[in-house]
Every structure is written in C-alpha cells, then in structure tokens.
Amino acid sequence: MGSGDSFLRLTRLTRLVGAVILVFAGGAAVAAPCSQDMVHLRGPDGDGEAAFRVELADTEAERAQGLMHRDTLATSAGMLFVYPRPQRVSFWMKNTLIPLDMIFMDATGTVRRIGHEARPLDETPVFGGTGIQTVLEINGGMARRIGIAPGWEMRHPAVDDAAAAWPCAAAE
Numbered sequence: 001m002g003s004g005d006s007f008l009r010l011t012r013l014t015r016l017v018g019a020v021i022l023v024f025a026g027g028a029a030v031a032a033p034c035s036q037d038m039v040h041l042r043g044p045d046g047d048g049e050a051a052f053r054v055e056l057a058d059t060e061a062e063r064a065q066g067l068m069h070r071d072t073l074a075t076s077a078g079m080l081f082v083y084p085r086p087q088r089v090s091f092w093m094k095n096t097l098i099p100l101d102m103i104f105m106d107a108t109g110t111v112r113r114i115g116h117e118a119r120p121l122d123e124t125p126v127f128g129g130t131g132i133q134t135v136l137e138i139n140g141g142m143a144r145r146i147g148i149a150p151g152w153e154m155r156h157p158a159v160d161d162a163a164a165a166w167p168c169a170a171a172e
Helices: 003-022 062-064 142-144
Strands: 037-041 049-057 077-091 100-105 111-118 125-139 153-155
Touching: 049 062, 049 125, 100 142, 111 125, 111 142, 125 142
Parallel strands: 049 077
Antiparallel strands: 037 049, 037 153, 077 125, 100 111, 100 125
C-alpha cells in the first residue's frame, strides 16, 4: 500500500468525522457544554441536530463587517450575529464573496425565518423579520441539506437561559 492510499483513507476519515460532528440526524446527540464559539441547533421532536463553530459578531462594528471579503467558510463554521435586544433585522451581501444561508432567531433562540442561499455581492436586503435577536450565517445551501427550518432551537450562551427554548443549563 502506497502513501497515496494512506492519504486517501485519512481524507475519507477526516470528512466522516467532520460530518458526524456537524450533523446528528435521527438520533439524540450527547450535548456538549455551551461555549461562545459553538452553536448547537435541534429540530422539534428530535428530528435533527447540528453544530457549528462560530465567530461572534456582538458589537456594531463586528456586525457591520460580518463575513465580507472572505473567499471561503469551512463547512462546519459560521458567524453568529448577536443584538442587544430583539429588533427588526435585514442583511445584504455587499462585499460578501460566498453564498450564505441566514438563520434568523428570536430572543428564545427559536428559528423564525431562513434566508436561503443569499447571492454573493447582492445588495438586495434579506429581511429577517421583527423581534430578531440572533442571526446565524452558514454556507449557502447548508440549512436545506441539514433540514434546518422555522421552529428549530439554538443553544448558545448569547440566549438568556431564563428565556431560552433550549437553555444551556438544561444540557450541562
């Protein structure tokens, strides 16, 4: 067996491990502790779970910059935009070079709307609705592939445990 065969097996294993970390469909996953750099999502009635390593955008400057000028975004990565209070939110893709899904959530961390596959460099606003407190941006098309839909719940320290549909404290 040559070194090419070993590399191919390692590459397949790496992709398999990445897929297992990213999506837990059809079964209960062991809940990892809440942390600022991870977002956990679950569907109603246990119909799926996903986890993304995220960068936080929780200041006005960070929210304004977002994912602009980036050429790539890892499959299991994203950016979580956190607002100080629920509000009307819309996004655009000016200076954003990769297609994105925008997952708009309320103060409980419940998904209210998804902007699917926003086009790079498009300045057309993607309206998230009113009462939105967090927005998760992930690679375009990923939400549909996983099955993320309105009603899914997010677990992250940015969501107040007293209001959260899926509180951090419940999983630890």
